[in-house]
Amino acid sequence: QQQVKQSPQSLIVQKGGISIINCAYENTAFDYFPWYQQFPGKGPALLIAIRPDVSEKKEGRFTISFNKSAKQFSLHIMDSQPGDSATYFCAASKSGGYNKLIFGAGTRLAVHP
Amino acid sequence: GAGVSQSPSNKVTEKGKDVELRCDPISGHTALYWYRQSLGQGLEFLIYFQGNSAPDKSGLPSDRFSAERTGGSVSTLTIQRTQQEDSAVYLCASSPLPSTDTQYFGPGTRLTVL
Numbered sequence: 001q002q003q004v005k006q007s008p009q010s011l012i013v014q015k016g017g018i019s020i021i022n023c024a025y026e027n028t029a030f031d032y033f034p035w036y037q038q039f040p041g042k043g044p045a046l047l048i049a050i051r052p053d054v055s056e057k058k059e060g061r062f063t064i065s066f067n068k069s070a071k072q073f074s075l076h077i078m079d080s081q082p083g084d085s086a087t088y089f090c091a092a093s094k095s096g097g098y099n100k101l102i103f104g105a106g107t108r109l110a111v112h113p
Numbered sequence: 114g115a116g117v118s119q120s121p122s123n124k125v126t127e128k129g130k131d132v133e134l135r136c137d138p139i140s141g142h143t144a145l146y147w148y149r150q151s152l153g154q155g156l157e158f159l160i161y162f163q164g165n166s167a168p169d170k171s172g173l174p175s176d177r178f179s180a181e182r183t184g185g186s187v188s189t190l191t192i193q194r195t196q197q198e199d200s201a202v203y204l205c206a207s208s209p210l211p212s213t214d215t216q217y218f219g220p221g222t223r224l225t226v227l
Contacts, residue, residue, distance in 0.1 A: 006155070032214060043117070043204055043218030044156070089155055098144060098211035100169065103155035 004092050006104025013111050019077040021107045023090035026071065030092040032099070035064065035075050038087045038106075047088070048075070080111045115139070117219035119205055125225045126195055134190040134222045138207030145188050146216060147172075147180060150202040159203075162188060163211050195226045 006023045013019045023033075034049035050057045050064040050073065057064045063076040077084055087108050091101040118137040126132050138145050143164055148156040158172040162182045173179070177195075182188040192199055202223050206216035 004155075009153075034214070036218075041220065043206070043220050045218065046215050049214060091156075095212075098161055098163065098169070099208065099214060099216065100146075100158055100161060101148075101156070101216065102158070103148075105153070105155040 010108045119219040136205030142207035144211040
């Protein structure tokens with residue numbers, strides 16, 4: 001019930017291509033779904049997040065698509081750049097009190113020039 | 114302003130020794146979280162602090178793990194009698210309020226138990 005499953009484990013994309021990372025959750029009480037970006041030697045940093053009242057959220061080249069009935073959400077990186085090469089984590093949490101994030105296993109993205 | 118800082122950045126210890134990991138959250142942030150990131154895995158929640166109290170310790174893997182927070186600021190995670198499976202990166206995050214969505218992470222402490 002607490003798991004968040006993320007795929008793929010690693011991804012190689014050519015510069016200018018679209019990177020797509022998928023996550024699935026089980027707990028229907030989750031109502032906050034962020035994506036974090038982590039560069040080597042750094043802590044994760046919030047990239048973009050969505051709540052279930054919308055099916056899509058876009059910020060620049062980054063878009064979250066959310067499918068409540070399927071309990072899935074995905075991150076799309078348009079026009080991928082070498083600087084986007086990092087590890088991406090999806091996460092989920094439920095409202096009420098504090099924000100205990102349940103993370104996916106992460107996707108290591110490499111964008112080749 | 115200054116972000117979340119953690120020390121040491123790297124710690125190598127021998128099996129059976131005790132270690133202390135320190136987290137300095139962003140000034141004024143009342144909520145503090147510890148996570149563990151094992152090789153090839155996602156972040157695993159360990160403990161949550163609201164001020165100096167820890168209402169959620171559910172993620173601590175065993176009684177060898179403990180944490181405290183003093184003055185509503187600095188937090189220390191202590192691992193007693195370390196085991197090789199404790200090797201991981203330990204991350205601390207803070208947020209202005211418990212209900213705040215965004216958590217600000219420190220760079221982590223890489224712990225290696227030989």
